[in-house]
Amino acid sequence: xxxxxxxxxxxxxxxxxxxxxxxxxxSTGSNDTSRDLLIAVGNGDREAYVQLFKFFAPRLKTFLxxxxxxxxxxxxxxxxxxxxxWRRARSYDPSRAGAATWIFTIARNLHIDAxxxxxxxxxxxxxQVEEIDQTPDAEMLMMAEERDVTVRRALDGLxxxxxxxxxxxxxxxxxxxxxxxxxxxxxGTVKSRMRLAFARLRKLLDEHR
Amino acid sequence: xxxxxxxxxxxxxxxxxxxxxxxPSVVVRAHCDMCSECRERLSDLExxxxxxxxxxxATTMSEDALARALARLDADKPDLPSKRGADVPxxxxxxxxxxxxxxxxxxxxLAPGFRRSRVALNSGAEANVFLMRIGAGRMMPEHGHSxxxxxxxxxxxxxxxxxxxxxxxxxxxxxxxxxQPKVDLDGECVCLAALEGEMRLNGFFGRLIQRILPL
Numbered sequence: 512x513x514x515x516x517x518x519x520x521x522x523x524x525x526x527x528x529x530x531x532x533x534x535x536x537x538s539t540g541s542n543d544t545s546r547d548l549l550i551a552v553g554n555g556d557r558e559a560y561v562q563l564f565k566f567f568a569p570r571l572k573t574f575l576x577x578x579x580x581x582x583x584x585x586x587x588x589x590x591x592x593x594x595x596x597w598r599r600a601r602s603y604d605p606s607r608a609g610a611a612t613w614i615f616t617i618a619r620n621l622h623i624d625a626x627x628x629x630x631x632x633x634x635x636x637x638x639q640v641e642e643i644d645q646t647p648d649a650e651m652l653m654m655a656e657e658r659d660v661t662v663r664r665a666l667d668g669l670x671x672x673x674x675x676x677x678x679x680x681x682x683x684x685x686x687x688x689x690x691x692x693x694x695x696x697x698x699g700t701v702k703s704r705m706r707l708a709f710a711r712l713r714k715l716l717d718e719h720r
Numbered sequence: 721x722x723x724x725x726x727x728x729x730x731x732x733x734x735x736x737x738x739x740x741x742x743x744p745s746v747v748v749r750a751h752c753d754m755c756s757e758c759r760e761r762l763s764d765l766e767x768x769x770x771x772x773x774x775x776x777x778a779t780t781m782s783e784d785a786l787a788r789a790l791a792r793l794d795a796d797k798p799d800l801p802s803k804r805g806a807d808v809p810x811x812x813x814x815x816x817x818x819x820x821x822x823x824x825x826x827x828x829x830l831a832p833g834f835r836r837s838r839v840a841l842n843s844g845a846e847a848n849v850f851l852m853r854i855g856a857g858r859m860m861p862e863h864g865h866s867x868x869x870x871x872x873x874x875x876x877x878x879x880x881x882x883x884x885x886x887x888x889x890x891x892x893x894x895x896x897x898x899x900q901p902k903v904d905l906d907g908e909c910v911c912l913a914a915l916e917g918e919m920r921l922n923g924f925f926g927r928l929i930q931r932i933l934p935l
Contacts, residue, residue, distance in 0.1 A: 545774075557790070564786055569778030576779060586782060593789045593798060608763075612770030619738035620770070624843060629862050630878045653760065655767075678772050680739045716764050 541644075542659050545610035553600035564593055567611075571618050578622055579684040588625055592618045609659040665715035673708035680705065721753050721887035722750035731870075731892060732758065736765035743847030743914035746839065747870040747890070750912055754872075754888040777908065813875040813910045820916035824851060825893070833858035848915040854878070854903045862900035869893045876909030878902060 545566075551559035568589050575585035595617050605611055653661075666674065679690060690702040727748055734740040735748045754761040787887075815824075823840040830836045833855030841847055854860060856876075870892050879888040880899040885891055893899065903909040 557793070560793070561786065561790075564789060567773075568781050568785060568789075569725070570773055570776045572779040572781060573776045574773060582779075585779075586785065589781070590785070590789055590792070594792050597793050598796065609767060609770050611774045612767045615769040615773045616766055618773075623742075651746050653763070658763065658767050659771065660769050662764065666768065666771060677768070678732060678775075681772050684739070684778070690770055707729075709733065713729060713761075 536613055542609050542611070542656070545614075546605050547612040549596075549600055549603050549613065552597060553603055560597060563596070567596075567614055569595060571614070572603075574615075574618060574682055575622060577682040577684070588618070591625075592621050595621065605656075606654055609655050612655070612659070633648065661716060661719040664719045665712055668707065668715045669711060672704070673711060676705055676708040677712060680709075723757070723890075725883070725885060725888050725889035725891055726755065727751055727758050727761075728787070728892060729761075732762055733765055733873055736762055736767065736853045736873065741847065741914075741916060742841055742843060742845035743849045744868070744870045744916065746819070746841065746847070746849050747872050747912055747914045750820040751888070751890040753818050755890075758890075784930035816872075817875065817913075822849075827851070827853060831861075850913050850915075852909075852911045854901075854909045854911070856903055856907050856909075857905045859900060859902045862898060864898040865893060865895055865915060867895055869913060869915050871911050871913045873898060874910040874912055876907050877904045878909050878911075879904065 548563045550561045552563060571589045571592055572582075572585045575588050576582065580588065592614075596614060599617070603610070605616070608616070666677075669677065679685070683690075687701055688698055688706070691698045694701065694703075731740065731744070731748060735745055740748065748762075750759075752762050767879060793796045819839070821842045823842065825838045825840065827835040827837045835853045837851045839849040839851060841849065849876075854876075871885075871890070873885050873887050873891075875887050875891045877884065878901045879885070883895070
């Protein structure tokens with residue numbers, strides 16, 4: 512399996528590792544490795560936790576900075592996210608969500624919660640942060656692994672510009688008007704390109720099913 | 721259950737990326753409990769979020785970040801199971817599972833054939849989320865919205881100027897739409913709704929109600 516990941520800027524990211532290396536080189540960011548690490552963390556494996564931290568913490572920090580937090584705030588929230596990952600790893604179900612997806616939703620919910628806290632200035636505990644729904648009766652048609660392959664293929668099928676748009680929609684806390692200004696395009700054009708990008712993503716997801 | 725009105729791509733995306741306001745998120749998640757199609761689409765988009773996270777460039781953490789995290793693990797206690805809302809007032813309608821974690825208030829009379837209960841979110845976020853019970857054949861006052869309105873039909877059915885909606889259907893309206901829902905004759909309609917901004921009642925009667933009742 513090729514551990515290299517194609518990214519938004521079409522560069523290839525390889526991450527050094529030591530964990531689980533036999534003959535093939537695999538990055539922590541690959542689905543399989545993140546999943547195995549997260550399961551190991553669920554069993555209390557601190558070495559696995561260190562590997563997971565080294566890969567995901569700096570990326571979560573980027574995500575939160577793009578959401579509008581300053582470096583300090585982002586780092587504090589990453590700390591909270593990493594504690595939640597440790598606490599909840601035991602309940603992680605690899606058939607329901609890929610590890611990166613599971614981690615993404617934890618950071619996303621933590622950010623939502625922190626944002627509300629600021630506006631309301633009330634106290635909170637990490638335990639109140641919503642969990643990803645993993646109860647078995649919410650039936651899913653697709654297994655997580657299958658879904659991750661589908662998603663990866665669909666993202667590969669987007670043009671570079673579309674990928675940037677999708678990524679920006681996910682991570683940036685920017686009004687469409689600001690994106691339009693930055694790209695030097697009229698607002699209407701940006702909106703229609705966004706719609707096109709997501710229509711294409713959806714079509715690709717459906718096709719690869 | 722035949723669901724014909726689904727969540728738009730745009731709204732699902734804002735939900736998956738964590739940018740949808742708390743109230744509307746509750747309605748979207750409740751719809752996803754009832755609709756396997758939208759549940760799959762939401763899971764797809766969350767998986768897109770995961771894949772994109774892996775692809776983000778790394779921002780250097782402070783030098784002691786890992787040491788701090790490890791120190792916190794030592795002092796940490798295991799996660800407690802999250803608290804679930806208790807006493808849910810019965811309407812004879814099965815509530816979507818995700819709704820159970822929030823606190824549902826008592827139904828109060830609002831107008832003839834129209835009772836409403838406020839849903840307090842477990843996160844403590846302030847949001848206008850309501851359960852509404854509207855009697856068979858009843859018409860709601862014609863109204864518009866200062867911002868968006870998100871509605872999920874839990875049971876029964878109603879019709880407005882734009883269409884016909886049954887159990888599981890999700891309706892998202894913006895401020896450009898004014899409508900007057902009328903519940904079908906064959907039974908009560910129970911809906912979950914989130915309002916951003918305020919409801920604006922039209923007509924003499926509507927304005928009168930608005931002046932008397934806290935909507």
